[in-house]
Amino acid sequence: xxxxxxxxxxxxxxxxxxxxxxxxxxxxxxxxxxxxxxxxxxxxxxxxxxxxxxxxxxxxxxxxxxxxxxxxxxxxxxxxxxxxxxxxxxxxxxxxxxxxxxxxxxxxxxxxxxx
Amino acid sequence: xxxxxxxxxxxxxxxxxxxxxxxxxxxxxxxxxxxxxxxxxxxxxxxxxxxxxxxxxxxxxxxxxxxxxxxxxxxxxxxxxxxxxxxxxxxxxxxxxxxxxxxxxxxxxxx
Numbered sequence: 001x002x003x004x005x006x007x008x009x010x011x012x013x014x015x016x017x018x019x020x021x022x023x024x025x026x027x028x029x030x031x032x033x034x035x036x037x038x039x040x041x042x043x044x045x046x047x048x049x050x051x052x053x054x055x056x057x058x059x060x061x062x063x064x065x066x067x068x069x070x071x072x073x074x075x076x077x078x079x080x081x082x083x084x085x086x087x088x089x090x091x092x093x094x095x096x097x098x099x100x101x102x103x104x105x106x107x108x109x110x111x112x113x114x115x
Numbered sequence: 116x117x118x119x120x121x122x123x124x125x126x127x128x129x130x131x132x133x134x135x136x137x138x139x140x141x142x143x144x145x146x147x148x149x150x151x152x153x154x155x156x157x158x159x160x161x162x163x164x165x166x167x168x169x170x171x172x173x174x175x176x177x178x179x180x181x182x183x184x185x186x187x188x189x190x191x192x193x194x195x196x197x198x199x200x201x202x203x204x205x206x207x208x209x210x211x212x213x214x215x216x217x218x219x220x221x222x223x224x225x226x
Contacts, residue, residue, distance in 0.1 A: 032212060043202065043218040044159065059209075093158050097212035104214060106158040 003027055004096050006107035013084055014115055021079045021110045023050075023094030029074035030096035034104070035067075038091040050077040050094075084114040118142060119205045121217035129225050132193050136220045138203030139185045148186045149204040150177055153219065159202055163188070193224045 003026040013019050023033055031052045036044040048058045048069055056069035068080040081088055091111050095104040120139045128134045140148070147166055151159035163170050165186050169178040176189040190197055200219040207213035 034213070036216075044216040046207070046213065046215070049213065091156070100164075103164075104161075104212075106160070109156075109158045111156070 004030075004094065004105045004107040006092075006094055006110050008110060009108060010111040010113075012113045012115065015085050016083055018080055018082045019084055019112060021081070021092055021094075021112075023077045023079070023096075023107050025075045025096045025105075028096070030077075031074060032097055033071065033077040034095045034097075035069065035077075035079050036093045036095065038093065038109075044093060047079075050079075052077075081112065084112070086114045088112065089114045118207070118215040119203055119217040121203050121220050123218055123220060125221040125223050127223045127225055128193055130193055130195060132224075133189065133191045134193055134222060135187055135189045136201055136203075136222075137185050137187050138205075138217050138220075139183075140203075140205045141184070142205065142208055143181075143184060144208075145206045147206060148177075148179060149214070150186075150188050151202040151204055151216075153200045153202055155200075159216075162201070190222075193222075195224050195226060198222055198224045 005024045007022045033050040035047045037047050038044045047062045048056045050056045050069045050071040052071045058064045071077045093109040094107045118141050149164050150162045152162045153159045163177045165177040165179050174191045178187050200221045202219045203217035204214050207215045
C-alpha cells in the first residue's frame with residue numbers, strides 16, 4: 001500500500017519553542033492531508049485538513065495561529081506547533097487519503113513532549 | 116450523541132476465545148466504515164473495511180447493522196498478538212475523505 005512518512009518520530013522541547021513536523025507521501029501525490037492529535041488513552045482527534053496550494057481548514061477549537069500548516073507540494077505537508085506548552089504534548093499523526101472511499105494512509109506519528 | 120461510540124473495555128479474554136466489539140454511529144447516511152488496530156504508541160493500521168455486505172478475513176469478521184446503526188467486529192480463536200486497541204471509524208460529514216474515530220476498545224488476550 002501507499003506509504004506516508006513523518007519526521008521527526010519524537011521530539012522533546014522546552015516550553016515556548018516552536019516545533020515543525022513533516023508529513024510526506026512517499027510514492028503518491030496527496031493534494032489533501034489530515035493532521036490528528038491523540039492524547040493518552042483517547043482517540044485520534046482531527047485537527048485540520050491540509051490543502052495543497054490553499055489554506056488549511058481547521059476543526060472547531062483548534063487555534064490556526066498556534067498550529068501552522070503548510071502544504072507546499074503534492075507530497076509534503078508540515079505542521080508547526082508554535083510557542084509550544086506542556087499541554088501541547090501529544091501524539092501527532094498525519095494521514096493522506098487513498099483512492100478508496102474514506103481510505104486513509106497514516107504516517108507513523110510524532111510524539112511531542114514539551115517540558 | 117457522539118458520531119462514533121465504542122465501549123473502551125478493556126476486554127480480557129483467554130487465548131482461543133471468541134470476542135466481539137460493537138460500535139454505534141449517529142449518521143444514518145454513512146455508507147462505509149472501518150476497523151483499525153492501534154498498538155501502544157503506534158499509528159493506526161487498517162484492519163478491515165465494512166460495507167453493507169459485511170466482510171470476513173480469516174479469523175476476523177466485520178458486519179454492519181443499518182437498522183440499529185452499529186458495526187461489529189468478531190475475532191475468533193484469539194491470539195496473544197491480537198492484543199491491541201481496536202478503533203471504529205466512520206465517515207465525517209464535515210468533508211470529503213474526512214473520518215471520525217471512536218475512542219477505541221482495548222483487547223487483552225491472556226495466555
